[in-house]
Amino acid sequence: TPAVLLPVAARAVEAGGSVTLLLAQPYPLDALDPRLEIRVGSLPELAADFxxxxxxxxxxxxxxxxxxxxxxxxxxxxxxxxxxxRALLAPPMPCGTGACGACAVRTVRGWKPACTEGPFFNLADLET
Structure with missing residues (x-):
């Protein structure tokens, strides 16, 4: 669901930017800011196009x-x-300090706590 990225999109639009949401499947347009451009399709193909x-x-x-x-x-x-x-990752974050390790994200620089070093990570740094 694009809902988690809508606050980021809204800030960009308010700052005068143009925003295109690339969606893998249709989403109710009445839930989206009319100033957003919407494209639906294969995310890797859409990403390459834009x-x-x-x-x-x-x-x-x-x-x-x-x-x-x-x-x-x-x-x-x-x-x-x-x-x-940047990729938004939202693993469970029970402690919010990184101490418990529950939200650890594997990156090329080792494991990073999403609660203190995220929740956005450089896409190129993520290990899959």
């Missing part, structure tokens, strides 16, 4: 799609700045 003109990419999808989307972005836009594509 990568050349996007300023930033935020994703919230199944972990299995992280790598295909990252590859599609890298293929469509080889000179990508660090942090260009």
């Amino acid at each position: 990568a050349p003109t996007a300023d930033l990419v935020f994703i919230h999808t199944a972990q299995a799609l992280h790598r295909p989307i990252a590859r599609a972005l890298a293929s469509a836009r080889p000179a990508v700045a660090t942090g260009f594509a």
Whole structure:
């Protein structure tokens, strides 16, 4: 569901940016800000289509799609700045301090607590 990214999209629109939501399946349009552009289809293909003109990419999808989307972005836009594509991860965060390790996310730099170092992570840094 795109609902978790709607606050990020709203802030971008309020700041004068243009926002395109890429959705894997239809979503009730009455629940979305009419200023958002909506595209529905294969997320890796849509990401590749929009990568050349996007300023930033935020994703919230199944972990299995992280790598295909990252590859599609890298293929469509080889000179990508660090942090260009960010993934929202929302594992359980019982302690909120990182002490319990329940929310640990596997990255290329080791395990990182989502509660203190997330919930957005550089897509290229995520291990699948």
